[in-house]
Amino acid sequence: MLPLISCRSYWKSHYRYLKRRLEDLGGHILSPLILKHPSKEPWKTMGGFLTIAGKNPKRIPLLKTKFTQYGHSREQLIEVKEALKRILGQEI
Known part of the structure; x- marks a missing residue:
């Protein structure tokens, strides 16, 4: 299994949880493919916190x-x- 994680900054906690769950189900885990969002720091982290708090950073003028x-x-x-x-050995 190949975990594909799409996350802003806290992907490691998601990966640890997902890996543990998949291993408990008998899965063989490959190294994760991590895709970080293209926003720059510190804006990425601030946006993550605001989103968790229920705010939309795209609606804050600053x-x-x-x-x-x-x-x-x-x-x-x-x-x-x-x-x-590469993993599947075939064209997608």
Whole structure:
């Protein structure tokens, strides 16, 4: 199994939990493919905390220009596709 984690800053705790759960189910875990969000620090962490608190950083005038993109870059998506091709040994 290959955990694919899409997270801002606290991916390690997600990975430890996911790995433990999958191992308990008998899974063989490969190294994770980590895709960090493209926003820069400290804005990424601030955005994470605000989101957890129920706020939308894109609606805060002082911060909205710092969050130009949620999700992942085109380069990251290509990286995932290439990793899957290596693992599966076939074209996707």
